[in-house]
Amino acid sequence: MKTPESAPSSTEFVVLMASLMSLVALSIDTMLPALDNIGRSLQITDPKDSQFIISTVFLGMGFGLVFYGPFGDTFGRKKSIYLGVAIFAVGSLISLLSESLPVMLCGRFLQGFGGSSCRIMTMAMIRDRYSGRDMARVVSLIMMIFILVPVLAPTVGQGILFVGSWRTIFGLFLVMSLLTVSWLAWRQPETLKEENRKSFNLKVILSGFRETILHPKSRAYTITAGVMFGGFVGYLSLSQQLLQVAYGLDEMFSVYFGAMALAVGFSSFANSRLVMLVSMEKLCATALLLGSVISAIFFTYAYFKGGLPRIEFLTVYFLGTFFSLGLLFGNLNAMAVEPLGHIAGTANSVISSIQTLISVVIGTAIGSFYEGNVLPIVGGFFACTTLSLIVILTVKKESSSVVGSI
Structure with missing residues (x-):
């Protein structure tokens, strides 16, 4: 499928889509080595409660996934990602500054809700740009990059803990979200044509x-x-x-x-x-x-x-x-x-x-x-x-x- 001259190359597109899709996975897997540190810092008395720091992200995703599909079909893929990443960034900031478990979980819920836009809209953008075997090839390449996140993320989290605190990890999420959405805004044109948009x-x-x-x-x-x-x-x-x-x-x-x-x-x-x-x-x-x-x-x-x-x-x-x-x-x-x-x-x-x-x-x-x-x-x-x-x-x-x- 031929793409506009202003669109990024196939290689850049694959890396950009994989980066966006990886935001939520990064926010889950990078946190794993830090759960004990967070528990002590937030004075969590029951170790089982630390599990909610992970599961609450999925809860937020569950509500976000049903929202961004129709939203993106109406207002475009990029605006949907802008909204989602903004909510993800706010969630990251709330978690970074949290001093109690309820505040932490609020931030984690927003991370999941916002980050789910990337999961839905990246697949939509791939469908907009490619079809048939070309789409299958691109999805396979993206998943090859995406699978590196759970492989490397815990190591990244552990490395951050050697030089900083668990709050530094949330700072990384904030920086990554801003960088990826800036890359999207700068390099990737909107893929949903006006005539294909549906009413919300x-x-x-x-x-x-x-x-x-x-x-x-x-x-x-x-x-x-x-x-x-x-x-x-x-x-x-x-x-x-x-x-x-x-x-x-x-x-x-x-x-x-x-x-x-x-x-x-x-x-x-x-x-x-x-x-x-x-x-x-x-x-x-x-x-x-x-x-x-x-x-x-x-x-x-x-x-x-x-x-x-x-x-x-x-x-x-x-x-x-x-x-x-x-x-x-x-x-x-x-x-x-x-x-x-x-x-x-x-x-x-x-x-x-x-x-x-x-x-x-x-x-x-x-x-x-x-x-x-x-x-x-x-x-x-x-x-x-x-x-x-x-x-x-x-x-x-x-x-x-x-x-x-x-």
């Missing part, structure tokens, strides 16, 4: 929301993705307490955390090849069955080891689990939005928002059972994969029955 109509938004919720396949895959993401949110919320505190990894925490992220990246790359050979339904069912079986086996093993098995075995378990997750998220989202192509923008916002809100509830529930061992995380993954597998197989059976009756 609450009735249309509610109609799209209703249609998305009532479609049986879209609803089932949306809930499944939300449940599985909930297991992942539970891991993110507890990873620092488990690996850095319970296992005493200290500075090595970022190395282990990065290895888990690479497993997701590798399986996502493998999925891009496998999906051309095997149906998405079969890939998801296989990944869920794999996750359920290894979680059941490892939970039994960990239980008899007092909940803290050797770190080597825990690492192998997490690598296997996250490999299965990498086969799920892209396929489940694609299957959820597939029957709603005529309202793809609104449907994508609704689906992403519902998934995120479900994940916050499940992730918070998993975190509430934490008692200094791996059992809540492993048990949570077992429950999530098993429930999701039942839903996937039920949908497949119902679809086969409909086809057979025809």
